Structure formats: C-alpha cells, structure tokens
Amino acid sequence: AAVKRVSCPGGKHTTTNEACCVFFDLAEELQNNKFDNECSEDAHEALRLTFHDAIGFSKSGGPSKGTGADGSIMIFNDTELQDPANNGVDGAIDNLKPLLQQFKVTAGDLIQFAGAVAVSNCPGAPRLQFLAGRPNATHPAALGLVPKPEDNVNKIFARMADAGFSPTDLVNLLASHTVARSDTLILNREAVPFDSTPFTFDSQVFLEVLLKGNETLPPAAGEADAQVPNALAAQGEMRLQSDFAIAHDTQTACAWQEMINNQQLMMNNFKNAMAKLAVTGHDASKLIDCSDAVPIPKPPVGKATTFPAGTGPKLVQQSCPKPFPVLKTDPGAPTTIPECINGDTNIDDCPS
Numbered sequence: 001a002a003v004k005r006v007s008c009p010g011g012k013h014t015t016t017n018e019a020c021c022v023f024f025d026l027a028e029e030l031q032n033n034k035f036d037n038e039c040s041e042d043a044h045e046a047l048r049l050t051f052h053d054a055i056g057f058s059k060s061g062g063p064s065k066g067t068g069a070d071g072s073i074m075i076f077n078d079t080e081l082q083d084p085a086n087n088g089v090d091g092a093i094d095n096l097k098p099l100l101q102q103f104k105v106t107a108g109d110l111i112q113f114a115g116a117v118a119v120s121n122c123p124g125a126p127r128l129q130f131l132a133g134r135p136n137a138t139h140p141a142a143l144g145l146v147p148k149p150e151d152n153v154n155k156i157f158a159r160m161a162d163a164g165f166s167p168t169d170l171v172n173l174l175a176s177h178t179v180a181r182s183d184t185l186i187l188n189r190e191a192v193p194f195d196s197t198p199f200t201f202d203s204q205v206f207l208e209v210l211l212k213g214n215e216t217l218p219p220a221a222g223e224a225d226a227q228v229p230n231a232l233a234a235q236g237e238m239r240l241q242s243d244f245a246i247a248h249d250t251q252t253a254c255a256w257q258e259m260i261n262n263q264q265l266m267m268n269n270f271k272n273a274m275a276k277l278a279v280t281g282h283d284a285s286k287l288i289d290c291s292d293a294v295p296i297p298k299p300p301v302g303k304a305t306t307f308p309a310g311t312g313p314k315l316v317q318q319s320c321p322k323p324f325p326v327l328k329t330d331p332g333a334p335t336t337i338p339e340c341i342n343g344d345t346n347i348d349d350c351p352s
C-alpha cells in the first residue's frame with residue numbers, strides 16, 4: 001500500500017510525516033552554509049560529534065551518567081568539554097549550535113542529522129538512516145565515557161559494551177576514520193590524516209592502519225603518545241594507537257581485514273552501525289523516520305583499494321588468519337597527501 005505523503009511548506013518537498021519538513025530546510029542550510037556541499041573539515045567534525053554525543057551513555061551507571069544521543073554535548077558543552085577525550089569537538093559545536101536558534105529541532109536530532117548530511121558529501125558513503133524526536137538532554141553525560149586513543153583496547157571494548165556496542169560494531173563505526181584528521185594530537189600540526197584519502201569514504205584506512213612503519217610524529221604538548229609508527233608518516237599520515245590495537249585484536253582483526261577493498265560491505269556495515277549509534281539511549285520505535293531528508297550521497301569514486309606508492313604487501317602486519325586481499329600498488333614515488341579537497345597540498349591554500 002502506498003504511504004500517505006504530506007507536502008511541506010513551500011511545496012518543494014513531500015514527506016511521510018510533517019515533523020520531517022524542518023529537516024529538509026536544515027539539510028539545505030547545512031549543505032550551503034556549513035559544509036559547502038563537500039566532505040570538508042567541518043563535515044568531518046560534524047560526523048565525529050555524533051559519536052561523542054551518543055557514547056555518553058552507560059548501561060551499568062544508569063541514566064544519571066548520560067542519556068546517549070541527546071544533544072548533551074551541545075547543551076552542556078561547558079561541562080562535557082572538560083573531558084580531554086572531547087578535545088577538538090568544540091569546532092563542530094560552535095559551527096552547529098547557532099542552528100538551534102534558527103530551526104525548531106532538538107540538539108540530539110541536530111547532531112545526528114548533521115552527521116548524516118555531512119558524510120553524504122564524502123564519495124562512497126552510505127545514505128544514513130535518520131530518525132527524529134530525541135528529547136533534549138536534562139543533564140550532561142559523566143566525564144570519562146568517551147574512549148581515548150591511548151586507552152587499552154580491552155578498556156575500549158568494555159566501554160563500548162557498556163554503551164551497547166560489540167567489538168564488531170566498533171570496527172564498523174571506525175569506517176568513519178576514512179574521512180578523519182587530527183587537529184590536537186601532533187605537535188604544531190593540524191589536519192593530520194588517518195589515511196591517504198581523507199575526503200573519500202573508501203577502505204584505504206583499513207589497509208593503511210595495517211602497514212608497518214618506523215616513523216612517528218611528535219605529540220603535541222601535554223598529549224599522550226596516542227599514535228604508533230606509520231608507514232606513511234613521511235607523507236604526513238598518522239595512525240591512532242586505538243585503531244592499530246583494534247586492527248590486531250583477535251576479536252576484531254578479521255572484521256577489520258574484511259573491509260579492505262570491499263566498498264559495499266563497508267557501506268552496509270557503517271550504515272547499520274550508525275543507525276544503532278544514532279539512537280543510543282532511545283526507543284527507536286518512538287522516533288519518526290525522516291531518512292528521506294538525508295541527501296543522496298556522492299557515489300564511490302570506483303577506484304580499488306591500493307597500496308599507496310612506496311608501500312606494498314611486504315609492509316602488511318596481518319593478524320587475521322584468513323588470506324589477505326590481493327591489491328595493486330600505486331606506481332611511482334611516494335606522494336604528498338592533499339590537505340585540500342581540490343588536491344592542494346598546503347592547507348593554507350585551501351579555498352574556503
């Protein structure tokens with residue numbers, strides 16, 4: 001049977017529930033004025049914020065420790081940003097919080113919706129589900145609930161389990177690190193990428209985290225040594241200690257390896273895991289499906305996963321006992337990882 005549709009004010013959109021109309025307008029504002037319709041720095045940071053809000057939830061500690069994807073990190077930012085694990089999320093909050101004055105949406109809905117719109121700009125990303133209707137948080141999440149890269153991997157798994165996520169769920173969520181760069185961990189540097197294609201939602205990150213290196217980048221003042229030697233450090237890449245540990249743990253090594261050169265699997269896994277993350281602390285059956293307000297993502301670039309120039313199969317540190325995928329190596333000398341979407345290698349020259 002056909003679902004009854006309603007027309008939104010202005011007549012540009014029809015949708016299944018009038019409560020969804022505001023999200024079409026919000027998507028337009030986010031795309032035009034926050035993300036520039038691109039897999040931009042602000043888009044990356046909006047995607048990260050979905051996790052840092054949602055993970056403020058504890059089955060063992062109860063609701064007083066946090067109510068999940070509830071906007072608490074935006075409403076009570078003065079408190080939650082005291083957690084060093086939230087270093088760097090201030091940018092996304094400053095960027096997005098003014099939208100609460102402009103659109104009748106809750107902070108929890110804004111954060112999860114912005115993340116879905118943001119990642120749609122990254123070629124190869126799945127179209128994420130978006131359900132609307134999260135009530136506003138009434139109190140901040142407890143400090144200490146957000147995993148840090150220097151945490152022991154078992155501590156990370158335990159924290160994720162306490163929020164409802166399996167080790168495999170975590171691997172699936174970490175597909176996000178394919179469009180990720182650190183602004184806080186490395187001395188005097190911003191936008192240090194976790195893979196060679198930080199503007200593309202591809203599986204390079206799952207390969208590159210496995211490549212043995214002997215160079216690390218110096219940690220920023222006051223930061224723990226949160227990275228391990230990286231084969232592409234000379235090109236400016238880093239790998240988080242946590243990503244490295246998760247890539248090699250017996251519980252997760254095969255889920256990690258399986259993602260390599262498997263765009264469709266990565267998209268499906270990420271979509272399902274994000275659907276779960278986005279409703280942390282909520283009864284999804286009480287929310288309204290407004291997924292049709294999420295833009296259709298840019299298609300994958302269609303390039304197979306490859307060993308970046310200067311690397312190759314000999315550098316693979318393999319922990320999954322299954323055969324490693326056979327991949328080509330990019331020809332030529334090692335190349336610099338672009339700092340801008342247009343391919344420019346100097347962040348100061350990025351068009352904005």
Ligand code: HEM
Nearest residue numbers: 044047048051088147148149173176180181182183184185
């Ligand atoms: C064990 C769990 C995780 C740890 C320890 C971790 C740690 C980090 C760290 C340290 C950064 C760099 C921040 C900076 O210096 O600017 C980062 C970036 C990022 N993380 Fe995670 N992360 C985890 C899980 C996740 C999950 C589940 C998501 C899913 C949404 C996510 C999405 C991102 C994104 C998109 C960025 C890039 C932000 C940017 O480029 O500005 N992370 N993560």
Ligand SMILES: [Ca+2]
Nearest residue numbers: 178197200202
């Ligand atoms: Ca990538």
Ligand SMILES: [Mn+2]
Nearest residue numbers: 041045181183
């Ligand atoms: Mn950043």
